[in-house]
Amino acid sequence: MSEFKPLLLSQEQRIRSGGDFRRCYNGVRAGDDHLLVFVVRNENKCRRVGVSVSKKHGNAVKRNRKKRLLREAYRGLQHDLPQGLDLVLVPRQRADSGLEEFRSSLRRLTRKLVRRLESPRMRPVRTEPSS
């Protein structure tokens, strides 16, 4: 399915400003044992992704490793995702999270989130005041 499209990940496809991150945290979210995903729609028709790893995951080497694994998982799966979304990926504090776990979690969670975005918006209204 994605063998014709290059698996690139350039700077335009990344979320880099604090405001964009804050907008995503107010959006729809879903998570499992390995991953937490925040999603919001954006105006232009491209996918963007941001990665956030807190200091509780260890020192700089361990944090960089998790960021790279998350970016690599997104890079392999980006053409399976719909257009016009901003994603923020936050890993859970687990030592056994590898690339395959992140890939399967990302695939399952984005499918769930897309379904929730297209259904009548009951969930976002309920999540807004709590956050």
Next chain:
RNA sequence: GCAGAUGGCCAGGCGUUCGCUGCGUCAGAUUCUGGCGGAGAGGAAAGUCCGGGCUCCACAGGACACGAUGGUGGGUAACGCCCACCGUCCGCGAGGAUAGGGCAAGUGCAACAGAAAGCAAACCGCCUGAACAACACACUUCUUGGAAGAGUGUUGUGAAGCGAAGUCGGCAACGGCUUUCCAGGUAAGGGUGAAACGGUGCGGUAAGAGCGCACCAGCGAUUCGGGUGACUGAGUCGGCUGGGUAAACCCCAUUGGGAGCAAGGCUAAGCAGAAGGAUGUGCGUCCUUGGGCGCACGCGAUUCGGUCCGGGUUGUUAUUCCUUCGGGUCAGCUGCUGGAGGUGUCGAGCAAUCGGCAUCGUAGAUAAAUGGACGCCCGCGACGGGCAACUGUCGUCGACAAAACCCGGCUUAUCGGCCAUCUGCAGGC
């Protein structure tokens, strides 16, 4: 061979493929895309404990505070770092550790124990004399059952108490009263304590004591020798000694402007201001008698490391200055990597290090670039096979940890190895 000591080095390797960030070049195109080439984390990049470069601010000075350092000589841009040496301590040794100036300027501290914890004595104890008592000896007088006196020797007492002596009461245990507890010498001994005013021996003495002597340890002065110096070797003399603690205050010597690349500079975009405070006086000069300008003093603000003195700048009646609160933006470029640079070699030096020559081009990210997958080799671990060398399979297996303006150090973390020199023990020739 085993056990160590010191110094240095490496930080899994190779290949294919999909990606990431700069650079060079070419093409499209107009600041983006593509092709090609080449580059892309460390010995600690870490902690931010010191020192410097660089940038901005401030750059008359003085006094007092404050911080840091502390053997000597050298190295360095500088250092709290490094090298060499000295002293002290530890180790059989190779070696290791060392904040290592001054308690003879002053102040302070030392719980408990101990007689006593700092300035020299007091106390216990030991000794002498006097006094009192008892006993013994011999003497004198009166006199012969004996008494009195003074003497010598021995013993006992001899600072407050269960003391001594006398006397009274009581069968006794004991109780009451009276008297007395004087004058010196001595620091050998006195359980303790981390630490106690030199140690041992002989002499000496009433008892003792560096009181004297010999040796040893320590201090001071001095002579000669070695060293740039810290210091050290040998000798002589002296009084015999004056404790410890300064990572206790302190003293001495040396030294220290402030803030930091989010420094600083440029461009673009955007917004909304509000409140409060700021004293004048004199002189000179110019013109239209009301102001302008300048100077001095005063006052306000700010700055000169913290305070004071004393300076600098600025304002002093208004399109100015200062303070506080609020609003907006937080985008891009630059600084940004060629520097106290790396490697090799020669020379100086014990070394740290320095100099000459040759050669190399070696990260620049900004929610922050080095990653993913596969294969082979290496190492490790587990389970097997084999007498052994070795070999098969498996592994979310591969130390600590990632630049953020740049250097020099220090400290801390670290799987597994390699090399060189040296020491001790055991064995063989």
Next chain:
RNA sequence: UGGGAUAUAGAGUAAUUGGCAACACAACAGGUUUUGAUCCUGUUAUUCAAGGUUCGAGUCCUUGUAUCCCAU
């Protein structure tokens, strides 16, 4: 990135310039009570870690760890 502070029983605080780590709360055990509450008694500390100075360190010095705060 720069600056500052703190760490003591389960949680909260003391420890007067170095000399036996204290207090109330909580927990546990025992006692009082018919039972419970109250009350009484007792127990519970690697003073954040390592090293040094000192006869002796919670205290002084050095290094590290963790947490919190401030500026931009």
